[in-house]
Amino acid sequence: MPGVEPTNGLRRVAATRYVTPFREGGSLPGLVEADDLGMYVLKFRGAGQGVKALVAEVVVGELARRLGFRVPELVLVDLDPELGRSEPDQEVQELLKASGGWNLGLDYLPGSFDYNPVVREPSADLAARLLWLDALTLNVDRSWRNPNTLLWHRELWLIDHGASLYFHHSWRPERFPAAGYRFDAADHLMMPFAGPLAEVDAELAARVTPELVREVLALVPDAWLAADEAFGTPEAVRDAYERFFAARLAGPRTWVDELEAARAARV
Numbered sequence: 001m002p003g004v005e006p007t008n009g010l011r012r013v014a015a016t017r018y019v020t021p022f023r024e025g026g027s028l029p030g031l032v033e034a035d036d037l038g039m040y041v042l043k044f045r046g047a048g049q050g051v052k053a054l055v056a057e058v059v060v061g062e063l064a065r066r067l068g069f070r071v072p073e074l075v076l077v078d079l080d081p082e083l084g085r086s087e088p089d090q091e092v093q094e095l096l097k098a099s100g101g102w103n104l105g106l107d108y109l110p111g112s113f114d115y116n117p118v119v120r121e122p123s124a125d126l127a128a129r130l131l132w133l134d135a136l137t138l139n140v141d142r143s144w145r146n147p148n149t150l151l152w153h154r155e156l157w158l159i160d161h162g163a164s165l166y167f168h169h170s171w172r173p174e175r176f177p178a179a180g181y182r183f184d185a186a187d188h189l190m191m192p193f194a195g196p197l198a199e200v201d202a203e204l205a206a207r208v209t210p211e212l213v214r215e216v217l218a219l220v221p222d223a224w225l226a227a228d229e230a231f232g233t234p235e236a237v238r239d240a241y242e243r244f245f246a247a248r249l250a251g252p253r254t255w256v257d258e259l260e261a262a263r264a265a266r267v
């Protein structure tokens with residue numbers, strides 16, 4: 001499939017320097033330098049949002065990449081809490097202390113800034129694709145106020161998928177997410193720009209095969225999945241995510257019909 005790179009898991013690096021916190025982020029991500037001399041935005045395992053936010057970042061970020069969206073490279077970052085010794089902020093100190101070991105890193109895009117679709121209008125096709133992706137994954141975090149989309153080298157880059165798949169915060173084998181979950185797109189960044197969804201839906205739904213979903217789930221470290229006590233083993237948790245995607249993609253996709261109705265009403 002075009003655009004899919006062979007992978008044997010996320011690349012691993014070790015943090016060598018804690019540079020500075022990102023004050024805009026609710027989870028207080030930090031900028032770090034790593035032993036490959038790259039700079040990464042570190043999303044901490046010990047942040048209030050918990051490890052499931054990192055699972056969602058990997059699953060949805062890597063799915064988006066495979067559907068042709070630009071997403072900064074995701075890496076696993078080994079963190080020594082001692083790195084933050086000289087950081088004066090108590091909150092940052094606590095975060096580092098709670099996050100020793102593996103965390104998630106995003107390749108840092110220097111000089112990027114928040115994407116504003118009014119200044120630079122997206123194509124109707126790209127807008128529809130992004131709307132569809134966020135509706136599939138129940139990502140409520142791509143609004144006008146909080147676009148979580150960066151403009152870098154004149155292209156759109158997607159970040160911050162930690163709030164998607166939110167049902168996983170309360171699921172159990174006997175309380176499984178409904179495939180037809182409605183997605184409230186009223187405030188979505190791309191709502192005013194998206195073209196008709198039917199074609200995009202047919203193409204993208206066909207591309208999200210069970211194999212692709214498994215490939216993406218395989219990138220999530222076992223230890224992060226094992227933290228989900230509802231299902232027992234990492235494999236059982238991966239199965240649960242697979243079942244969610246299979247159910248959500250099985251026709252008829254009422255969530256797409258509802259999304260299209262909302263979109264058409266806006267035009």
Ligand SMILES: Nc1ncnc2c1ncn2[C@@H]1O[C@H](COP(=O)(O)OP(=O)(O)OP(=O)(O)O)[C@@H](O)[C@H]1O
Binds near residue numbers: 162
């Ligand atoms: N890869 C990156 N390159 C450059 N800047 C980034 C990158 N990732 C994040 N940022 C910057 O850091 C900010 C916070 O990141 P992010 O949105 O992922 O954190 P968060 O804590 O989940 O935020 P939120 O408050 O939206 O929940 C972003 O709004 C953006 O300005």
Ligand SMILES: [Mg+2]
Binds near residue numbers: 025146160
């Ligand atoms: Mg954000």
